[in-house]
Amino acid sequence: MPWTATGRYDLEPAPGGLAFVQDLLNTISAGKPREPDLLEDVEVARTWLAQAFANWNEETGQPAPVVEITADDLQELRDFRHDLHRHLQPAGPDTSPKSHPVRTPTAAQTALRLDADGRIRAEARGKGWRQVASLAMIEAYQAQCADSLRRLKSCRNTRCTVTFFDRSRNNSGVWHDVRVCGNAANLRNHRARKRAAAGTA
Template sequence: MSWTATVRYGLEPAPGGLALVQDLLNTLSAGRPRRPDLLESVEEAGAWLDQALESWSGATHLPAPGIDLTAEDVQGLRDFRHDLNRLVQAPTSDSSPQTGPVASLMTLPTALRLDEHGRIQAEPRGTGWRQVASLTLIEAYQAQCTDTLRRLKTCRNPRCATSFYDRSRNNSGAWHDVRVCGNAANLRNYRARKRAGAERA
């Protein structure tokens, strides 16, 4: 398996199908230095999606659906990615959690069926970006049910913005890499406090 969008940032993929959610988020142009947006064109988006579905199939042991994307689908997928990112952003001390309706996430079709083993399975519906989004939300919902979705976060460094899976014992991670983003932010905060102290003196 190779989650190309996530691995290019030197990150370890989230477990199971949640890695699809993470990988979609990491198609964004992010990191330091900035990597290209993998949803920039139909060709790039199609190449990413083919690889991501193959990796998803390997992680979940389910057959990968065949999904074709048009130029309109790529824009829809970018919009969905933006809305999805709002849902997983880690709250910071100077910002409140995102609130309000997220339009593209509210009308995605999904079907439930009983398989031959008596288990209820959720299946994505729709075509193009809606099918990708439906599959992604199914994985996010399943992770929510197992209380692992909260471990999928966006790096608090706005200059980075990569999505990482927090494997810390108490789920306290805020940076995709403490050495790269955490230390730089802590140094900026330290210098700001020092300046503020000097101005008060």
Template sequence: MTWSATARYSLVPAPGSLGFVHDLLNTRSAGRPRRPDLLAEVTSAQDWAGEALAAWAGETGQEVPAVALGEDDLDPLRDLRVDLHALVAGPAAPQPEHQAGVVLRLGSDGRVRPEPRGTGWRALASVALIAIADAQAADTWRRLKACRNLRCEAAFFDRSRNNSGTWHDVRVCGNPANLRAYRARQRSEKN
């Protein structure tokens, strides 16, 4: 299984179930060149959700939740995506709270696992919040970021040793920004 929204930016997905959140963030119209918003219409949103849930199930070993999206699910799902993007873009104003249904199940192996609940966008929010909680426990959540290039803002997983990455791709977004900053400094030094 692959995370299709993240793959369209030629990015390596975040590890484990955090790949679901990474993929959700990359459903937006972002990157250079701009890619279409996968949550703009019910058909594309349903296609993305089916693929992402199958990938999530492959990562977690859980059953693929059956989620049917309707027109009423698109705005709340896009709102969730906007709020999550603001969190990974860096320090920001306080975000609205999000809640999702979760059931804790004791497996035959003695491990307790959270299982998503809800229908439509709420089921996807449940999967995302479970993935974030798991990533926070594993200390990988802080590595999910948004490209600092405002013309891009694709979500990426920072694999740098010291977690200092700021661009989803240094060649595509970092070099042009650094060159513009260098030229601006040169002009200001001449004045």
């Protein structure tokens, strides 16, 4: 099944459960023409979440949590998405952790469970948005341990900021789509250099 939020930007999902984190981040309003924010309306958010949980279940083989999202949860979930998105911004002069501190929700709790097969699993806890945030943080932490979280990036185009998984060999990707964002940025830079050169001539 396609990941609803990520698929609308024609992106390949991140591997495994990290695709849930990517899809949450891609619920933002972005693209050209701009796609709607999937966390603005409670019914739309519930539809997105049901599909995202179904996909997560298919990717991980773990039972999807049952979460009831209410209108009161939406702002908190958008705030969490914003914090997580800022944390994943590509490194740069204006995107260091010191200049953009992340507000970590202390209520995003998890529990460790020893399964019958002897494996220890992290389980999302809380209710509503807190359980969604907990699951996203579990998947992000596991990807961090596997050294794959650094490949989940925000497009360098500040007019875009779509989240993509960088599959380049040396992890050097900066655009979610070179043709859409990279070429446009290069053209703007080229024109700016020409104007600057003309001004100094």
